[in-house]
Amino acid sequence: MIDYLSSLNEPQRLAVMHGDGPLMIIAGAGSGKTRVLTYRIAYLIENGVDPFRILSLTFTNKAAGEMRHRIERVIGTEARNIWMGTFHSVFAKILRIEAKAIGYTSNFSIYDTDDSKSLIRSIVREMGLDDKVYRANNVFSRISGAKNRLIGPDDYLNNPIIQADDAAARMPEVGRIYKQYSLRCFQANAMDFDDLLFNTNVLFRDHLDILHKYQHKFQHVLVDEFQDTNVSQYLITRKLAAVHQNICIVGDDAQSIYAFRGANIENILNFQRDYGKENVKVIKLEQNYRSTKTIVQAANSIISRNRSQLEKHVFTDNEEGPLIDIIKASSDNEEGRLIATSLFEIKMQEGLKNTDFAILYRTNAQSRAFEEALRKLSIKYRIIGGTSFYQRKEIKDLLAYLRFTVNQSDEEAFKRIINLPKRGIGDTTVAKIAVLAAEKQVPIWEIVSNVTKHVAGRAGIAIEGFADLIKSFKLMLEKKDAYDVASHIAKASGILKELYEDKTVEGLARYENVQELLNAIKEFVDNPENDDKSLSSFLQSVSLLTTADEDDKDGDNDKVTLMTIHAAKGLEFRNVFIVGMEEDLFPSQMMLESRADLEEERRLFYVAITRAEKRLTMSYAETRYHYGRLKVCEPSRFLMEVDQRYLKMARMRMSDSTTQEREVPSGGSMSFVRSLAQKTAKSQSPQPAVAHIPSADFAPSDTSGLAPGMRVEHMKFGFGTVKLVDQNGTDRKAIIQFETAGEKTLLLSFAKLRIVE
DNA sequence: GCGCAAGACGTTTTT
DNA sequence: CGTCTTGCGC
Helix, strand or coil: CHHHHCCHHHHHHHHHHHHCCEEEEEECCCCCCCHHHHHHHHHHHHCCCCHHHEEEEEHHHHHHHHHHHHHHHCCCHHHHHHHEEEEEHHHHHHHHHHHHHCCCCCCCCCEEEEHHHHHHHHHHHHCCCCCCCHHHHHHHHHHHHHHHHCHHHHHHCCCCCHHHHHHCCCCCHHHHHHHHHHHHHHHHEEEHHHHHHHHHHHHHHHHHHHHHHHHHHCCCCEEHHHHHHHHHHHHHHHCCCCCCCCEEECCCHHHHCCCHEEEEHHHHHHHHHHHCCCEEEEEEECCCCCCCCCHHHHHHHHHHCCCCCCCCEEECCCCCCEEEEEECCHHHHHHHHHHHHHHHHHHHHHHCHHHHHEECCCCHHHHHHHHHHHCCCCCCCCCCCCHHHCCCCCHHHHHHHHHHHHCCCCHHHHHHHHCCCCCCCCCCHHHHHHHHHHHHHHHHHHHHHHHHHHHHHHHHHHHHHHHHHHHHHHHCCCCCCCHHHHHHHHHHCCHHHHHHHEEEEEEEEHHHHHHHHHHHHHHHHCCCCCCCCCCHHHHHCCCCCCCHHCCCCCCCCCCCCEECHHHHHCCCEEEEEEEEEEECCEHHHHHHHHHCCCCHHHHHHHHHCEEEEEEEEEEEEEEEECEEEEECCCCCCHHHCCCHHHHHHHCCCCCCCCEEEEEEECCCCCHHHHHHHHHHHHHCCCCCCCEECHHHHHCCCCCCCCCCCCEEEHHHHCEEEEEEEEECEEEEEEEEEECCCCCCCCCCCCCCEEEEC
């Protein structure tokens, strides 16, 4: 009956059949870890473990769904009872159940990144701070980083290292913003993504009875993609596994690509320390079943350049396979055409389907050229990630109505809809209400529902009307399901009407999108797997969708997949194109600018390569449009780092260029620098020239060009002030240097600065 | 408070 | 090149 065991190799079988106690599976790319995890859970259930008592944490909800179905095929419908999902969705569910213990109610809102940033923007304004200094992006990432390390606002303020760091970054008030931000989230009965994990930790820390309940409930805890968990997540798993000690982690340090959001490879090391090295069973899965020898070895040649890694040797018995093709294109658009043509040829020659192909890129913005080229060849494609359906304005607007109906404390939802459609309530009034609520420490609704006490005149009456509208929506919540409430709200709020009256193409599309959202809610309600059909439950599931979770709306499934490399984690395709292999793009400009080593970028490259089963193609363009300007690109250093034996390429060369120089007065703004360079280029060369000024060279990471004690101050992306100072603080001159490469457009936002004595 | 026009500013990667 | 903010007349 357990015939699935026979299809496994020795280490895989050991991992599946491991009994009690901590288990760490180091699984190389393509080594069948999903199978192992699936079968292990099936095996546990067959051996008497109650599915209700298994907690399995995956990286996407889709992965959880697929795994659930695979387990179902082995052991039957019992698989439905396994606790399975992403960290965020599983613990959001638990927080919903236990909300009261930490002062929330179970219908709390989940703030997405936009909500968080908008709240931070308001707070910065209210505190009278400069929003150019305290950029929402920056502040948010600091707060997020702190939360991921389980540092609360008070800890943050009391930590001298963090305070010194903030002071050095000239943002000493971040701690106070953080404190206010947390307070406001709490008052809004809202949690951001990080709070879902942070508050779970708080819940387990402060309420031992609740912790004990879950500790005893979960007899087995399994964590996939362990290399991408952060401290906050790790501690949750550690607490949950503390009683039974049955924790199984699966990961690959070589595929850790989420350090930027707090993932900590050291969790793998901590794991052995925390459970005792002698207690932890370690199993390595090193045989790759996915890719050709060429692909596996090329990937190995990349990752071997990284210093920090666990000892592991990934190999394969698969065929040799074709060499990796390198395609050089003259522009980003040509890159699109060449890839699309190549894809089409391979598809015809080998008789493949569109689903056999994936195009992977470093940033979402790169998809455009490939979309156009594929469309021209009538090749169907789908894009994963990017501006997703749920990020569209009209969708967020309706969702905000739904959120506010469920949770009248939700400040961000309130701000979004209070004047939508227009009812004569301006920013001033909105800010006033938000501040009033914050000062009195009461929910927004408290002010809104008694608005005439606080706001006089026309605005007050308008808000009163709004409050009555929301009250009428609220009444529906108890009796009706999510779909009935939502479709009523769409009509009664006037959102649908406003879009319907907009007869432009975009207006029509927006109207259809809203209908599409209503359809999605209908589907949610009709799905027998969802036991809770309330609006609140729908909103929760929607906010925690991962990019991979979004389904195609049309029924056609044979499509080429376009996505970022990050989104491709865990997936595999027969043929893979890795595009945009250019210095500044991959490895990314940001990584080159910060003095960080490129190890994470290299791991990302490793992940990209190992998605391919049979055939791999890489491409780069010599020029690329960026902010509407043409930029000259150089081939990525990563292309040189691959063992050249596995590549089939046109000889790579740097683009021909000559260098021009111009003096820049210190303290001048970049727009001045820009116009100066523009003038220079035009007057000095008969044809207008391209100025290639890689922004990586903006801050001379190579300090050899600098006299001792000198430094160049600048703004990223070529905006702001250029300033060159010596150790006495005296201004000195700097040179802007740019190359001409015989093209027509000037690219001036990427300036290379050099020092003049 | 609204709407339009000119101007500023920006791109990793994601739950 | 887009998108979002700001400034001004109404």
